Structures are given as structure tokens and as C-alpha cells.
Amino acid sequence: MAGIGAEKNLDEAGDQSPSDDPIIPVPEDEARKPKKELTKDEEFLKEYLARSFGLRPPPKQVLSTVDIQGIANLISEGKVRKVITMAGAGISTSAGIPDFRSMNTGLYSQLDKFNLPRPEALFSIDYFKENPIPYYTVRKQMLLENYKPTPCHYFIRMLAEKGILLRHFTQNIDGLERVAGIDPELLMEAHGSNRTGQCLHCSATYTAEWIKDCLIRNEIPKCTAVDCTGVIKPDTVFYGESLPKRFSELVDQDFCQCDLLIILGTSLKVQPFAGITNKVPVETPRLYINLEKNASESKHPLCILIFGGGFKFDDEDNYRDVFLQSKCDDGCYKLAELLGWKDELSNLVTSEHARLGRSSRRSKKKLNNFRY
Missing domain, CATH: 3.30.1600.10 (SIR2/SIRT2 'Small Domain')
Incomplete structure (x- = not known):
């Protein structure tokens, strides 16, 4: 009987298609375990390496032309809703700082x-x-x-008033963004303020x-x-001190939503501020306005792992990175002109500087009368 049973089992096994895989039972507790989600940095590295080795199709180019005109067209067509601006000392030099x-x-x-x-x-x-x-x-x-905000500061304010500024990240401690009238909720003063x-x-x-x-x-x-x-x-924030906790929280919250990144007047040499330029989605255009093209594409795997891949201004496969060699004010006026906002920006700067001038004279009079 044992032999007959064995033959029957062999016959049944023989009916199994060679392509059928045996079903291996999974313990119930293992099946219930949630799949581990990758961190944003792990997702970025995975996507970057996949694209670098040709395992992904190239990102969709959202710019009509990879230049300042292409950036202006994107904004004019209403395809930009969540702009992030990043600023360094260069946006305040024309104020005398x-x-x-x-x-x-x-x-x-x-x-x-x-x-x-x-x-x-x-x-x-x-x-x-x-x-x-x-x-x-x-x-x-x-x-x-009593320094006055620059046209660049007021251009950022205009982005906010038009409802398309998601956040302004600044390395500066001069507080001119607040003087310019930008909503403090939209500001991330990465290095604090005075x-x-x-x-x-x-x-x-x-x-x-x-x-x-x-x-x-x-x-x-x-x-x-x-x-x-x-x-x-x-x-x-002095050298040797940590950046505010809110900085990393807003980077994680904001950059994954960003549909246009504008970088103004910074050499991009100080981490971690410089590294966050690579946190935006791979389709997001990046406009860099500065006197020098300090940012470069890094090919070293460790740099990619820590800071991301960098910019591709001069690469043949560049589809989103635009460099405008210019003073920040001139660059903002250029973009404003292409958008049809130049007169609006000029009038805002003139009226606000006049208002701040009156306020400054009152403050100086009070200071001259100060006694101890």
C-alpha cells in the first residue's frame, strides 16, 4: 500500500507544470510587518544612481528653453505654485552690508x-x-x-504677494527680509538674526x-x-553651533514640494545650506543668480551620497539648471522684466525706500536726543 501511495504522489507531482513555483508559507507575523519605507535621502540616492546608470528614463523637461527666458515662461504660464528662494550675503551688498x-x-x-x-x-x-x-x-x-532692503528683497516679497512663494531660506542675519515686509511665517533664517x-x-x-x-x-x-x-x-548661529531644528524640519517639509528653486547671492560653500539645493524633485528647475558660478557637478560617489549630484549648467544633458551671471538686483530686474513685473518692482522699491527713509530720520532724531 505504501508503494501505491508513493506512485500516486509521484503521478500528481508529475502533473505539476515546470513553471509553477512551490508556495512557501510566510509566518503570519512576518506577513503583517509593514514594508520599510526609504528615507528621502535614500530615495534621492536610489533615483539619482538609477538615472546615472540609465535605469530610468530621463526626467521630463519642463522648461521651454534652459535659460532665464524659459524660467520666465514657466512662471507666466502659471505652472509655478511653490517657489523656494535661497539667499546669501550677495542679496544685501547693494544695501551697504x-x-x-x-x-x-x-x-x-x-x-x-x-x-x-x-x-x-x-x-x-x-x-x-x-x-x-x-x-x-x-x-x-x-x-x-538703518539698512534698507534691496530690489532683490522686494522681488522675493512680490513672489509672496502673488501667492507663489513657498518659503525663503536665508543665510543672512541682517533681518532685511522682515524689513521688506515678507511674512515671517515664510522665512527660514538658517543662521538666526540680530x-x-x-x-x-x-x-x-x-x-x-x-x-x-x-x-x-x-x-x-x-x-x-x-x-x-x-x-x-x-x-x-556661530561656527561650532547647530542650526535651528526648524531648518531641517522645513527642508524635509518644503523641498519635496518645490516646483522652482531660485538661488541668490551665495557661493554655496557652506554646508548644510549648500547641500539642500539637491533636495528638490529631479524635474524641478533651478535658477542660480550670482556673480560667479561657484556651484559645480560632483561625480564622486561619496559627494553624491552626502550632498547630492550638484548642478549641470554646462553639461549636454542639462535640462533644468540655469545660471545667470549677474548681481542679484540686476538678475531680479531681468526676470521681472521678462515677467512684465519690472514697473511694479521699481515702484515698490521707490515707495518702500521713501517710507523707510522717513522712519529712519525719526529714529536718528530720537537717538540724538538720547541721554543717560
């Missing part, structure tokens, strides 16, 4: 008299704790001056006006709390 690296006029070129161990020490938290005098000496004029300061010992908070009053008296701002004489540090 020096950038860091420009020959003779850059901030780093004016530090010889302080005998610093290196120029960057001026903004190092460790050096500031040891000797805050150089920092406050250099920053005094900037803190006391609007407030905190005691390094007890964390008591002080206003910018209080700090200015100390500087007018040629005093280093120090805490007035009982039994505390700690130095007041502006709420800006």
Missing part, C-alpha cells in the same frame, strides 16, 4: 587689526566666549545702521534695541540679572 569674501570690501578683508588666529574666528562661538570685543567692534556699525540676544550664562533674553544702547555707550553687552555678568550673544 559687506559680504565675507569680496576683495577689499568683504568682511574678512577688514580683520587684520584684530590679530585673529583666522578670519572665521570672528564668528566662532569658542573665540567669542574668550574675547567678544572683535565681534562687537565689527558688528557695531551694522547693528546701528533681533534678540541671550546671556551666555543664565540665558536671559535681551532685545536688539537694548544691545544697540550698550554699543552706543561703547560697552560690551552684559547681563543685568542679579549675580550675573555674562556676555550677551546675539541669537545668530
Whole structure:
């Protein structure tokens, strides 16, 4: 009987098609386990490498032409709804605020008299704790001056007023975006601002006006709390300090939605700010307005893994990256002209500067009457 049963089983097995795979039961608890989702960075790397090795079709080109006219056409056609702007010191130089690296006029070129161990020490938290005098000496004029926003700042405001600005990320600490009237909710001041300061010992908070009053008296701002004489540090991010938590939160939240990235007046040399240019979707156009083309395409796998692939301005397969060699104000006026917004931008700059001029005269009169 055992033999007959065995033959029957063999016959049944023989009826099975060679192409049929045996069914392997999966434990119930394994079947219920959710599939692990890739992080955004893992998804980016997977997609980038797949496209690099020809395993994906090329991204759809959304620009009619890969130049500033193509960017203007995209906006004019109503295909842009979530613009992210990224800015560096270059958008504020025409306001009279020096950038860091420009020959003779850059901030780093004016530090010889302080005998610093290196120029960057001026903004190092460790050096500031040891000797805050150089920092406050250099920053005094900037803190006391009433700088006016530039046409570039007002162009960003226009993007907001037209309802297409998703977020403005800035490395600057001058606060000119707020002066220009951009909604603070739309701002990510990655390196903080000078609007407030905190005691390094007890964390008591002080206003910018209080700090200015100390500087007018040629005093280093120090805490007035009982039994505390700690130095007041502006709420800006120094070298050696972490960026605000909100920065990484907004990068994760915003960049995956971005349909146009505009980069203005930054050398893109400081991480992690520079690396986020690669966080936008692969179809999203990127416009870079700057005097120098500092951004370049990186082919090194480790750089791709950490910072993304970079720009492809001069590559034959470039389909989305546009470089406009220009001062930021001129570049914004050029784009505004192509959009038919130039007169609107010029009128906004003129009226706002007149308003701020009246306010500045009142402030100076109040300052001249100040007595202790």
C-alpha cells in the first residue's frame, strides 16, 4: 500500500507544470510587518544612481528653453505654485552690508587689526566666549545702521504677494527680509538674526534695541540679572553651533514640494545650506543668480551620497539648471522684466525706500536726543 501511495504522489507531482513555483508559507507575523519605507535621502540616492546608470528614463523637461527666458515662461504660464528662494550675503551688498569674501570690501578683508588666529574666528562661538570685543567692534556699525532692503528683497516679497512663494531660506542675519515686509511665517533664517540676544550664562533674553544702547555707550553687552555678568550673544548661529531644528524640519517639509528653486547671492560653500539645493524633485528647475558660478557637478560617489549630484549648467544633458551671471538686483530686474513685473518692482522699491527713509530720520532724531 505504501508503494501505491508513493506512485500516486509521484503521478500528481508529475502533473505539476515546470513553471509553477512551490508556495512557501510566510509566518503570519512576518506577513503583517509593514514594508520599510526609504528615507528621502535614500530615495534621492536610489533615483539619482538609477538615472546615472540609465535605469530610468530621463526626467521630463519642463522648461521651454534652459535659460532665464524659459524660467520666465514657466512662471507666466502659471505652472509655478511653490517657489523656494535661497539667499546669501550677495542679496544685501547693494544695501551697504559687506559680504565675507569680496576683495577689499568683504568682511574678512577688514580683520587684520584684530590679530585673529583666522578670519572665521570672528564668528566662532569658542573665540567669542574668550574675547567678544572683535565681534562687537565689527558688528557695531551694522547693528546701528538703518539698512534698507534691496530690489532683490522686494522681488522675493512680490513672489509672496502673488501667492507663489513657498518659503525663503536665508543665510543672512541682517533681518532685511522682515524689513521688506515678507511674512515671517515664510522665512527660514538658517543662521538666526540680530533681533534678540541671550546671556551666555543664565540665558536671559535681551532685545536688539537694548544691545544697540550698550554699543552706543561703547560697552560690551552684559547681563543685568542679579549675580550675573555674562556676555550677551546675539541669537545668530556661530561656527561650532547647530542650526535651528526648524531648518531641517522645513527642508524635509518644503523641498519635496518645490516646483522652482531660485538661488541668490551665495557661493554655496557652506554646508548644510549648500547641500539642500539637491533636495528638490529631479524635474524641478533651478535658477542660480550670482556673480560667479561657484556651484559645480560632483561625480564622486561619496559627494553624491552626502550632498547630492550638484548642478549641470554646462553639461549636454542639462535640462533644468540655469545660471545667470549677474548681481542679484540686476538678475531680479531681468526676470521681472521678462515677467512684465519690472514697473511694479521699481515702484515698490521707490515707495518702500521713501517710507523707510522717513522712519529712519525719526529714529536718528530720537537717538540724538538720547541721554543717560
